[in-house]
Amino acid sequence: MRSSGRFADELAPGTSDIAMSSIKLTIIAVVLSGAVLGRPIELYVESPQPDAPEVALSHIRADIKSLLATPQPELFQKHLQSVLALCEDSVLKLQFAGADRDAQAKELVGYLETIESSLKNGDVRRSETYLVEGRRSLDLARLSRSDGTLQFYTLSFPARWNASKAYPLHIYLHGRESDLPLSVVASTFTLEPNGEQPNDTAIIVVPWLRGNGEWRNENGSEPDVWEVIEDVKTFAKIDPDRRYISGHSWGGDDVWAIVLRTPDLWAAAGIMAGSAASVPAQLNLVANAKHVPFYLWKGEQDPIPNRQANLQYFRDSLTQVDDPPRVVVAEGVAHNPRPKDRAAMQTWLFEHVRQRPNHFSFVIDTPQHRGIWGISIPQKYPDAYLNVEPQVSFECWIKDSTVQITTANSSRLDVDFGPGGMNLAGTVKLIVNGKQIFDGSVPSKALSLTW
16 A cells, blocks of 8 residues: 655654655655656655564554653663664664565564564563562673674573572573574563473573574674673672573583583583584593583484484483483473473572582683683683694692692693682692692682793
């Protein structure tokens, strides 16, 4: 349907700012072409279709601005601003979708309409639902420090959250999703964060995976995990000994990759219907995480052929390093866990508390993760680009106040005895590769050694 007019401000009042900008550009182009050709012109402006993304966006914008017109708690205000920014960003990107534009527009409209209709719900409009009752997840946008793009995560507070109290943190890595971020945002407007179970224990965070990819350093997804944790620390306190990580499917694959390289950060880890492809066995990294309890879950009727073999590999490789996992095979279930399966895993995870072992070892295979428990080996060629370094490793024994470390393929070592590392106090003796290096009070800074 077409409506004629001379000016953009004669359009329907519901027209969004994005649609208005597009229409103004069209008017300018037509006017300029008419002026060049010296012909009289009559303007015809196309109104957006009732089911166009711009229409739903205009309604979302109006609702959120009305909520922001009254004073709101800071985090709830950030949530509302984040939802609006993510909706606007998604509609803007649609202009560049190319051949997939129609399919993406149809999918996007579904998510926008879900958010639009849910914003009428009094439950969604109340900050207490999120900050006091813990019944819904906040959507919190942020600019990535890695590449400056707009990213986000969802966060569920425990009921009666107290900003001055330190809480357990559960990072959940989702599996394959739609490439549109609003698929996750829309789900927070319709679903309880923990399915059938209320959240009354931990801060639960779900970072966005940037579409269908892997939680890897190369595409920015793994840095997102660390940046999200730092972002949460700006407004909430986290118990450093009760941090948990779990994931489903692709997210489970990368729980494996992340924990084998950062085992000192986690009290326990869960993998649901995941694979071990993210860390080839030849890298010999499994022993890095021998002190991390693992929960392994698989649906008995999972149609993905390699999941049974991967479950067996997880079980065998962990058992071989004296870290037998908890294994659950859900009878009659396919690839996706039920809410009660996720709840059971989370209950098990939360039973564990992180403790520094007195004997541990670490094999290094990436420039990003250079050590654990305050012991690290700097890069041999820190400024080299895509340079393959020899695989380096270390092993540590701690007995009373004596720390003994052996290294392989390295002539440098950094050692932090303080709270950010081994958390030792008083006097300490350090022996490296059979030679005593230090004997005295715990230094206030990490020791940097070269030989």
